[in-house]
Amino acid sequence: MIEQEQEERVPEIAITGDLTEHESELTSQLLDIEPGSACTLYFDSPGGSPYCAMSLMTLIRLRGLRATGIVTGECSSAALWPFAACERRLVTAYSILLFHPMKWQSEESVGLSEAAEWARHFGQLEKNMDELLADLFGVSREVMSSWINPGRYISGSELAGAGLAELISTADIATGTGIMLPSTISTRPTNKPKLRQSQ
Numbered sequence: 084m085i086e087q088e089q090e091e092r093v094p095e096i097a098i099t100g101d102l103t104e105h106e107s108e109l110t111s112q113l114l115d116i117e118p119g120s121a122c123t124l125y126f127d128s129p130g131g132s133p134y135c136a137m138s139l140m141t142l143i144r145l146r147g148l149r150a151t152g153i154v155t156g157e158c159s160s161a162a163l164w165p166f167a168a169c170e171r172r173l174v175t176a177y178s179i180l181l182f183h184p185m186k187w188q189s190e191e192s193v194g195l196s197e198a199a200e201w202a203r204h205f206g207q208l209e210k211n212m213d214e215l216l217a218d219l220f221g222v223s224r225e226v227m228s229s230w231i232n233p234g235r236y237i238s239g240s241e242l243a244g245a246g247l248a249e250l251i252s253t254a255d256i257a258t259g260t261g262i263m264l265p266s267t268i269s270t271r272p273t274n275k276p277k278l279r280q281s282q
Contacts, residue, residue: 094122098139102131102161106138113142121149124169130160133185133212140164140219153251154178154239164212167219172248175256178239182230185209220247 096112099105116122130136143150143165152158152169159181166172166180174180185208217227222245230237243250 094120095125096122097125097127098162098165099125099127100129102128102135102139104131106132106135109139110142113139113146113148116146116148118146119149121151123151123153124165126152126154126158126162126166127156128159128162129157129181130162133161133208136161136164137212140168143168154180154248157181159183163216164219167216172242173251174239174242174248175251176238176240176253178242180237180239180242181234182227182237183234184231185212222247 094112094116096109098109102109113122142148150169151171151173152166153173154166154175155178157179158166159179160183163180163182213227213231214224217224220227226245229235239248240250242248
């Protein structure tokens with residue numbers, strides 16, 4: 084009986100702190116989950132490298148993980164991409180998500196031509212990733228642009244109000260109803276984000 088319960092348990096991963104500092108560990112944890120399986124990701128992260136964000140998001144989507152993402156605190160900047168890749172997204176009224184233009188820096192000394200090429204590349208990367216974020220969340224690129232530029236804090240209530248996440252009520256938090264028990268995870272419907280065709 085105990086072995087059966089362990090087999091049925093949905094893997095849980097905490098995505099906390101800077102994504103870049105924990106990329107290796109998070110990648111390993113995602114790869115430990117069988118392709119096509121369910122998992123739960125808990126977010127409290129200010130972001131990190133956009134490349135790390137792309138990698139985690141790509142692993143979730145290409146491996147067909149049926150991920151439930153829950154913002155327990157903050158989910159900002161680069162952390163938005165793996166959260167948006169989740170089939171089911173949950174937030175509380177106290178969750179906060181910061182959408183803003185990408186920032187980049189180099190700690191190495193580079194020549195003028197290399198710096199110019201990096202700026203060109205990063206400008207294109209930012210445009211492509213902003214469009215992908217809109218597609219993952221299932222909103223228009225105009226709406227996403229209005230959140231990103233010049234940068235907005237979106238509350239959990241606002242995100243749920245836009246139809247992009249489910250709102251965990253304060254009553255559920257206060258009473259500790261255990262809404263994430265396995266029986267409730269498996270019976271809840273999920274809406275898989277539809278990606279737009281590349282143009």
